[in-house]
Amino acid sequence: MARISSDPLMVGRVIGDVVDNCLQAVKMTVTYNSDKQVYNGHELFPSVVTNKPKVEVHGGDMRSFFTLKQALQIHVMSYILGVYLFMIIEYFKQVMTDPDVPGPSDPYLREHLHWIVTDIPGTTDVTFGKEIVGYEMPRPNIGIHRFVYLLFKQNCRGSVISVPSYRDQFNTRMFAHENDLGLPVAAVFFNCQRETAARRR
Numbered sequence: 001m002a003r004i005s006s007d008p009l010m011v012g013r014v015i016g017d018v019v020d021n022c023l024q025a026v027k028m029t030v031t032y033n034s035d036k037q038v039y040n041g042h043e044l045f046p047s048v049v050t051n052k053p054k055v056e057v058h059g060g061d062m063r064s065f066f067t068l069k070q071a072l073q074i075h076v077m078s079y080i081l082g083v084y085l086f087m088i089i090e091y092f093k094q095v096m097t098d099p100d101v102p103g104p105s106d107p108y109l110r111e112h113l114h115w116i117v118t119d120i121p122g123t124t125d126v127t128f129g130k131e132i133v134g135y136e137m138p139r140p141n142i143g144i145h146r147f148v149y150l151l152f153k154q155n156c157r158g159s160v161i162s163v164p165s166y167r168d169q170f171n172t173r174m175f176a177h178e179n180d181l182g183l184p185v186a187a188v189f190f191n192c193q194r195e196t197a198a199r200r201r
Contacts, residue, residue, distance in 0.1 A: 008040035014148050014189050017099045018111065018172050021183050026092075026122075027058040028151045028186035038149065043191045049147075052115070052135035055126040057092055057151065057186075090122040091154040093161070093181065094129070096147065097172055103142030113170035114138065114147065119157055132163055144193045151186040152176060 009015045009022055030038040032053040038044070096115035100107050114136045120129035138147050150172060162178040164170055176182065 009187055009189070012041050012146060012189055014099075014146065014187060018097065018148055019150065019176075019184055019187070020173070022150075022187045023183050023185045024187070025185040026151060026153070028094075028149065028188060029056045029058065030054070030149050030188055031056075038188050038190045040188055041191060043144075043193070046138055046140070046192060046195045049190075049192065050137045055094055055117070055120075055149065057120055057122050057124060059123065089157075091118075091157045092120045092122065092129075092185070093118045093152045093154055093179070094120060094126055095150045095152070095172060095175065096135075097150070097170060098138065098140075098145050098147050100140070100143065100145040101168070104144060104146075105142075109168045111170045111172060113164055113167040116164075118161060119154070121157075132161070133167075136167065138192045140192050140194055142194075144191050146189050147192055148187065148189040150184040152179075152181040153185050155180060 005011065007015070015021055030053050032038070032044065032049050033051070034054075036044060036048055038053070094115070094117045095113075098112040098114060099110050101109040101112040113133060115131075116133040117126045117129040117131050120126055138145065162175070164175070176184075
């Protein structure tokens with residue numbers, strides 16, 4: 001008898017619908033409104049996710065030897081001294097996507113791209129990176145949608161990427177392939193559905 005996986009990314013079909021696998025080598029936290037942290041499979045109301053969240057990258061192979069203050073100091077020095085110090089800090093790309101558009105029963109527009117930030121230094125957050133596709137708040141009209149945050153490790157800072165020209169029918173696998181990103185190193189998702197006036201009260 002086949003074992004049923006307890007991995008929430010597999011249970012929620014993020015692995016399969018969006019990516020082939022997730023290495024889960026780095027910790028990423030996503031927090032809305034300072035106190036609403038995203039946990040796999042939990043539901044957040046649209047009114048809670050209107051504004052972009054704080055996305056933090058915790059750790060990484062090289063940065064585990066440095067405090068946050070030291071890592072930021074090294075990041076600043078890299079601008080002064082050039083590419084020599086780029087090897088010390090790892091950089092990441094963050095993607096937010098909805099694989100359930102227009103509805104989970106017939107997602108023929110899969111995926112809808114909500115946000116991309118690149119060049120995020122490890123042990124910092126997305127405000128230190130470069131936003132190349134602006135944050136678009138979730139607006140699920142039909143059924144319960146999954147909103148997926150994925151973190152990819154870059155080969156180097158300032159790597160040239162292929163920027164999507166439109167949000168609908170975005171393909172995370174293709175984006176990762178075109179930008180030589182490999183599998184995501186972290187992922188988390190939440191569920192969201194259309195909010196009635198009664199639920200907002």
